[in-house]
Amino acid sequence: MSASDAGIARAIARCENQAVKTDAEDVLRVESRKREYDQLYGTLTGIGLLRARMGLSHAPYWNGNVANDFSISADGEYARYAELKAKVARAVRVHDTWQQVRRGMLWGGGISLATGVGVALLVFAPDLF
């Protein structure tokens, strides 16, 4: 996320707005300031994405400079809670299907075993019948 020193120097050199240039030099050229700035930038980027995904981009507390950065495009993410519910529903469906298959297999196995035993008795002990 954080740009390299050379990248920052190049960007500052290209900048034409004198006020922004001064701010960038004062903040991003000092390691401790840059670290704090990066940390806050990360938090704000995350909050911006969360707000965009949850429809809170126009809420009362999202205004001013922090809300004016559109450099990161929206990621078209879906609702996580709905996704969790869908996953649970899918897991339940798989579980139910497996239970049906298992029951069928048990029945099939039982019938096959009984048939096998009957045939074996018929072949090897015909006197019983």
Added chain:
Amino acid sequence: MASSRFTPFERLLLSSRNEADTAALLLLAWLAMSDGQGTLSDRKRTLLDELTGDFRHDHGYQLIVDLASAPDFVALQLAAEVLQRYYRGPRRETFLRQAIHVATHEGALAAGQHHVLRFLADLLNVAPETFEVLFRDVAGYPLEAPEDPSAAHYWRSRESADHRHSSQQGRHGAQGDSSRERTGGEEDNAQGSRDRHRQERRYRQREHAKDEREEARQRRWRWRREKTGQRERADDGQRSDEGKRRREGFSHEGFSHEGAHAKGHATGSNEKAQRALAVLGLMENAQKSEIKRAYRRLAQKYHPDRYHAQSQEAMVTASLRFQRIKNAYDYLMRQHA
């Protein structure tokens, strides 16, 4: 399409006894760790333990701490959606109070915490006016606009404040310290000055909050004395009949001063109901079921048995608090009967 595997936080939510409390815990941990230090210190963890004592998540902290420190915004989004879905009415206010307490526990709000708190207020659809009142109530000082670390003047004003503070310290401190010059590297200096700046602001805010609390206490005390005086004057003529009537008042922590008679004191009764609701952390038009729920939650949290192993003072405080909660509950139940 999304991955069909469950993420660790999804598994935690599914195994939790109360998914809303699990979600709230993750968001509070994120707020606590947005102070620029990125770790959950023992003090913060103890505070979280205290604040979330009545949560019913019934699972450990480790995964929550890992997710909050990263921070994992996928998990945070899920937690925010769960919170938005389940936290309504007075529960929102209680949660925001907890959040403000977490953020202001160690002094002034860090820039990141400013934005996380505002996000939580928007998430729970709490209007700025209401949130600012809540903030002032909990923190003891008003909510200010967050500062902008991308501007040079922010750093200049911060460092000049640090400089003033260090020169003050120099005057008060030992003379030998004057040889300690600020030449030991920009990074260490900035870290040290940040700490000092925070300490200074924390001290100012504590003093401010203390003054405000003292002023509020005195105001309440004057109000109670006035009320008691008025009541005594009004009661002089009709003491014999009134004495037999059932008193509807709370018997502990100030409520006993205001044990107004029900008849002829409609406004007093209304105020008492409001105070009783405030004791239970409820809004004005709370339903009977909400009152019961709030009482159970608070009774579990503040039951004196829970403080048995602690000091005598803690036990007495807990008993008084529990009694106050119980009196408020009994009063409201009588009102709803």
